[in-house]
Amino acid sequence: MKRDTQQRRAIVAALERAGRPLGPREVLQAAAPAAPGLGIATVYRTLKALLHAGRINPVHIRGQSPRYEPAGKRHHHYFRCRRCDHVFEIAGCPGNLEPLVPRGFVLEDHEVVLYGLCAACRKKGPSTR
Amino acid sequence: MKRDTQQRRAIVAALERAGRPLGPREVLQAAAPAAPGLGIATVYRTLKALLHAGRINPVHIRGQSPRYEPAGKRHHHYFRCRRCDHVFEIAGCPGNLEPLVPRGFVLEDHEVVLYGLCAACRKKGPSTR
DNA sequence: GACTTATTGATAATGGATTATTATTATCAG
């Protein structure tokens, strides 16, 4: 991470612009226009470097490979559409989860993922995938 | 799924006995004593058949490959210990999540995963992994 | 502009999970 390259700028910009966590493949697509010829290896390398530098955080959704989003965002959760598979960031939090924690366990973090249909897919018709 | 074999009985029994979702590897270990020589391929085949038959449900935890648990359990969530990596089933539910759903989206399902230390690991000492 | 070398792109290699193959075994109807 000693040089400020076109590719890195494009990748960081893509992540910030997205407003939702992106997987490596999605990052490649989103950053490609700003970095012609961008290769998937560079995406992986850069994501790893950014992760190591604490500039992005990993987001894990069902069996999918990890997605990433810029670090420093407010606490939030996700909504995944079963039609288009997009993962949306949602504001808010269920609130106090301590009541769910078994006796003797220590709660440090939590994750909430909602599943359903996004607004766009809902309009296209509620047909099951 | 036309025959009732020793292997299938062992796998189903292991899943029911576990009380927590098991991955293929864990199923193999748990069922092996009751089905000597059980192969991993049989575990995969059987899990797929059981899943297709609706007798088990998949459970997804962070980047891990899917785990399975018997179908028909009450709605519940999970607690994953960052020390021992075990996934525990927990009773209860945060309650009404509708307020989190963006306008126009349709909520169909949700998932809550708590992270922290289980009782056993907590006693062993709170040292970070 | 020239030079040093970090970074990149293309692609081969790797690793791990899952699936296919196939000879063998075991279930169960008759």
Added chain:
DNA sequence: CTGATAATAATAATCCATTATCAATAAGTC
């Protein structure tokens, strides 16, 4: 008990995400 065949064990093959390799390129310093 016997035969037809579903199911299994072992292992090779496949998939796919990620990483390593390496010659070519470009960032940044002088």
